[in-house]
Amino acid sequence: MSGIGGTVRRAGSRLVMVVWLFAVWLLLWGRADALIAAGGAVAVAAVSVLTRTPATPSIRRVRPLWFAAAVLEFAWDLLVSSLVIGWHALYRPRRVRGAIVEVDARTRSELILLAVTTSISLRPGTLLVDPDWDRHVLHIHAMPVRSQREADGARNGVLRTEERLMRALVTAEDTESTREDR
Template identity: 80%
Template sequence: MNTAARRIGSRLVMAAWLFAVWLMLWGRVGPLIAAGGVAVVASAFAVSRPPAAPALRRVRPLWFAAALLEFAWDLLVSSLIIGRHALYRPGRVRGAIVEVDARTRSELILLAVTTSISLRPGTLLVDPDWDRHILRIHAMPVRSQREADAARDGVLRTEERLMRALVTAEDTPGQDEPTREDR
């Protein structure tokens, strides 16, 4: 697929997303609401340049399901750890800013990683450096270098899971044939 077609397809995906958000805000679908949504989306595109939706080459369903399950597990474990510290030692919990060098070059994967880590109790994105692919996160509890390294490794594992599940053009240039992992 050439670049112009990819860009047009990406803009159409963004327009469909904006239209879907419009419908969700109203909570129902009717002819006037749909016409209003089309007008709002057209106006948004006329007065601004909405970003192109990042393109996925492929979604690997089994790896995606595994990433969702591991995210649910991380969510449970981090909730228990933060809950324990909140109940038993609230004044002794320490945090740290941890810098993580992302391996991916895809903005979509970086966005998914930052969303995933920010949804988990105990971690929060503080400062993303999108140009250098560096994420600075606040992690807690962190009392030692070993725990800071564990927090960094947790973010890198999340990134690795998402890179396996979501194949993007930035991370796999020139690989259009399905691999054994895709089947």
């Protein structure tokens, strides 16, 4: 019975991903009419047939207060990074230095890693360069970085983002890895 339940759960999870891809298609076009919807259905069907559409990662629990705090902290980070990059762009454009910073993620959840990489890539001054999903290592380009201290600060900023998201979203992978660490 668990085999059938697991199969149904996986199929439902993949269906969620297909619906998500279709929604993204519509958002990219910015409008929805019959031709765009039909094209999206064909594109999503082709992606589903030609690739192994991943299952939607499972979230065991969302902690609303921690999630709200994570959203507010992201908004604050967005504001501060925008001001820093704007200041450097206007007053010191030739002196801005960047660096590739390696970050060892603590999470084992692909969902949390995806949320972290999306969050840091949305902020001015940071960009995901090379994720190593198997080793849970992220390589990011950060600016301004003129010293080891600033590189460490960029790394710590990514780790703080990861920590916020791990507090807000409880995933099966992180729950299992926490149990294994004990």
